[in-house]
Amino acid sequence: MSKQILILSQSHLEGTTDHVCQWMNHLRIPYLRVNGEDFFHFQNLDDLPGNNEVAAVWYRRKISSFPVKYSLKQTDFNTQYTLKRFLVDEFNGLHSLLFYTIDRHKWLNDPISEDNLNKLHVLSLARQCGISTPFTEVVTTKAAIMHLLDKGKELIVKPVSECIFLEDAEGGQYKMLTKTINNANLHLVPEKFFPSLVQEKIIKKFEIRTFYLDGACYSMAIFSQNNRKTKDDFRNYDNQRPNRTVPYKLPADLERKLDQLMKSLRFRTGSIDLMVDMQGNYHFLEINPEGQFGMVSYPCNYYLEKKLAELLHKNSSHEKEIHQ
Amino acid sequence: MSLLCDLQMRRFYHIPNDTADVLIFLQQHSISECMTHYGEDNRKTIKGYIDFILNKELGFTDNQLLPELTPLDLSWDRYSDITNVIIEYNEEINYTGSFFRELFDLHVQGLEIRCYRKTTLDKIRELLEVFNGTTLKFIKLVLAYDDTLELQILDKLVKQYPRVKALLIHSSPADNPEKIFEGSVPVIFVSSNINSCLACGEIRSSYFISNMELFTESQHYNTCLNRKLSIDLNGYIRNCPSLPDNFGHVMDTSVQEVLDNKAFHKYAKIRKDEIAGCKDCEFRHVCTDCRAYLENPQDIYSKPLKCGYDPYNGTWEDWTKNPLKHAAIAGYGLGEIIN
Numbered sequence: 044m045s046k047q048i049l050i051l052s053q054s055h056l057e058g059t060t061d062h063v064c065q066w067m068n069h070l071r072i073p074y075l076r077v078n079g080e081d082f083f084h085f086q087n088l089d090d091l092p093g094n095n096e097v098a099a100v101w102y103r104r105k106i107s108s109f110p111v112k113y114s115l116k117q118t119d120f121n122t123q124y125t126l127k128r129f130l131v132d133e134f135n136g137l138h139s140l141l142f143y144t145i146d147r148h149k150w151l152n153d154p155i156s157e158d159n160l161n162k163l164h165v166l167s168l169a170r171q172c173g174i175s176t177p178f179t180e181v182v183t184t185k186a187a188i189m190h191l192l193d194k195g196k197e198l199i200v201k202p203v204s205e206c207i208f209l210e211d212a213e214g215g216q217y218k219m220l221t222k223t224i225n226n227a228n229l230h231l232v233p234e235k236f237f238p239s240l241v242q243e244k245i246i247k248k249f250e251i252r253t254f255y256l257d258g259a260c261y262s263m264a265i266f267s268q269n270n271r272k273t274k275d276d277f278r279n280y281d282n283q284r285p286n287r288t289v290p291y292k293l294p295a296d297l298e299r300k301l302d303q304l305m306k307s308l309r310f311r312t313g314s315i316d317l318m319v320d321m322q323g324n325y326h327f328l329e330i331n332p333e334g335q336f337g338m339v340s341y342p343c344n345y346y347l348e349k350k351l352a353e354l355l356h357k358n359s360s361h362e363k364e365i366h367q
Numbered sequence: 368m369s370l371l372c373d374l375q376m377r378r379f380y381h382i383p384n385d386t387a388d389v390l391i392f393l394q395q396h397s398i399s400e401c402m403t404h405y406g407e408d409n410r411k412t413i414k415g416y417i418d419f420i421l422n423k424e425l426g427f428t429d430n431q432l433l434p435e436l437t438p439l440d441l442s443w444d445r446y447s448d449i450t451n452v453i454i455e456y457n458e459e460i461n462y463t464g465s466f467f468r469e470l471f472d473l474h475v476q477g478l479e480i481r482c483y484r485k486t487t488l489d490k491i492r493e494l495l496e497v498f499n500g501t502t503l504k505f506i507k508l509v510l511a512y513d514d515t516l517e518l519q520i521l522d523k524l525v526k527q528y529p530r531v532k533a534l535l536i537h538s539s540p541a542d543n544p545e546k547i548f549e550g551s552v553p554v555i556f557v558s559s560n561i562n563s564c565l566a567c568g569e570i571r572s573s574y575f576i577s578n579m580e581l582f583t584e585s586q587h588y589n590t591c592l593n594r595k596l597s598i599d600l601n602g603y604i605r606n607c608p609s610l611p612d613n614f615g616h617v618m619d620t621s622v623q624e625v626l627d628n629k630a631f632h633k634y635a636k637i638r639k640d641e642i643a644g645c646k647d648c649e650f651r652h653v654c655t656d657c658r659a660y661l662e663n664p665q666d667i668y669s670k671p672l673k674c675g676y677d678p679y680n681g682t683w684e685d686w687t688k689n690p691l692k693h694a695a696i697a698g699y700g701l702g703e704i705i706n
């Protein structure tokens with residue numbers, strides 16, 4: 044059987060995968076797309092894609108939602124939630140078997156590193172690469188916050204892990220967003236609290252979203268400053284006045300350091316968030332290895348979906364050569 | 368005149384060349400250098416230009432030039448060999464054959480279905496069924512007016528076939544733009560009669576589009592014909608229904624044969640930058656084109672016949688009244704439809 048490119052994704056809400064697949068079709072690059080939903084049709088472990096058939100892997104998504112709903116006989120809100128968590132863990136346990144059965148070097152991004160990415164660790168790696176990052180601390184007391192504010196820093200609080208969506212009983216939806224803490228709202232902070240990540244607030248001139256692809260940085264500047272509503276985080280989307288998004292070229296020195304950082308994580312693709320302050324200094328914020336790149340590709344006319352298809356092709360041809 | 372295109376917000380601004388010169392100068396120079404360069408007398412005017420840019424959110428002021436804000440890459444490519452299709456609908460033709468399957472497997476994005484004559488909605492539904500399961504994104508329906516075409520019924524139709532994103536109803540009792548499906552789908556009723564492709568190829572400023580797709584494609588290809596394919600009323604495959612050459616019949620031709628035929632691509636590379644008149648026109652990359660009706664039918668680089676714009680003095684006139692165009696109008700047999 045000839046080796047092929049494996050794309051791990053999900054069947055719904057994945058425009059980026061669809062787009063890359065359409066490029067692969069057009070460029071006549073053979074591939075196998077396995078969606079998380081397909082795991083429900085496999086009969087046994089032998090049906091999972093095997094190392095020998097696979098030349099390169101692009102791991103994009105696991106699954107959007109399970110094709111069947113499961114519930115316990117005596118269901119209440121808590122047990123239902125526990126069950127949901129359990130099923131997610133079960134599914135992940137199966138899905139991540141591939142991380143071990145398929146040789147690690149075939150993966151565009153190291154899957155274990157990708158699935159366990161730690162924001163605090165990434166920040167410290169970035170600093171080791173000589174990239175400037177905002178002052179970051181994890182604190183548990185109001186006193187510690189007061190101490191930091193006294194130093195003249197305004198702070199933001201954001202999760203160490205990922206932002207979550209919450210839903211109330213009426214179906215209202217809430218998204219967790221970056222919040223500012225300053226002397227004016229300090230009184231809302233309790234004396235002691237759950238360990239929380241605080242970061243120096245950078246007054247930004249604009250934000251930068253960089254898509255890193257095999258050593259190259261494709262960057263986009265995002266201007267949201269004029270827009271009161273989107274001042275803290277441009278994801279608080281303002282549809283009436285969308286942010287201006289334009290192509291941007293990072294200084295060569297910073298690109299080199301970002302390349303070093305991505306290589307140290309064994310990532311060949313990923314989305315990098317940066318901020319430019321009023322003085323024009325760059326601040327590294329975070330990496331999303333599976334970040335959406337359509338939002339950078341389209342406004343900047345970068346054709347990243349096509350470039351990614353070509354990269355997969357290059358990797359799989361390389362793999363074939365080695366084994367001939 | 369010059370054109371300032373905001374491809375993100377899909378707007379464009381028609382500006383005097385002097386304004387454009389100042390804006391281009393400002394790409395490399397500070398505001399104060401610009402003031403010095405153009406002289407104290409022009410200070411207020413230049414300030415006005417800058418305010419305009421700030422107001423329209425086309426730029427911002429900073430304490431330094433930012434060379435990192437690089438120019439947009441204007442390359443263009445698509446993952447489909449055919450991006451847009453026009454079908455001149457004919458009840459006698461079978462649209463489920465292998466040609467159509469092969470064609471829509473190419474990931475065609477946009478389809479226009481033109482009905483010159485009255486057709487029942489059942490027939491239209493039958494045709495729309497063909498595109499279920501394809502990656503087609505956008506269908507425009509052109510229908511002949513019939514008093515059964517009530518908005519309610521059309522609303523049901525577009526909800527059943529959500530790929531239908533625009534409707535044009537010709538030969539209507541009145542000109543009347545409407546909207547259905549919670550305002551998301553325009554239905555334009557026009558009184559004029561669209562009974563053949565002779566009505567096509569009109570250039571109007573209201574047709575101009577300022578977006579990334581058209582602007583970048585226009586740098587390299589003919590936006591009207593590049594990767595476009597049409598099936599005419601009799602089932603013949605053409606670049607566009609109005610062009611004379613055909614590349615076989617849908618019953619006995621494969622899509623691959625058409626794509627392999629060099630003649631099929633003859634117009635694809637004719638850019639606006641090479642067309643007489645258009646090459647000096649500020650609208651050239653927001654305008655579409657027409658190679659079927661030309662001012663000089665002998666010259667494929669000639670300006671579209673149905674354009675009344677004169678880029679050299681910036682004025683629009685009624686193209687049908689231009690005496691220099693009369694020979695071509697008669698030659699194409701357009702005399703009747705313009706009266």
Ligand code: SF4
Nearest residue numbers: 645648651654674676
């Ligand atoms: S001169 Fe050419 S580009 Fe300009 S409006 Fe007419 S057809 Fe369009």
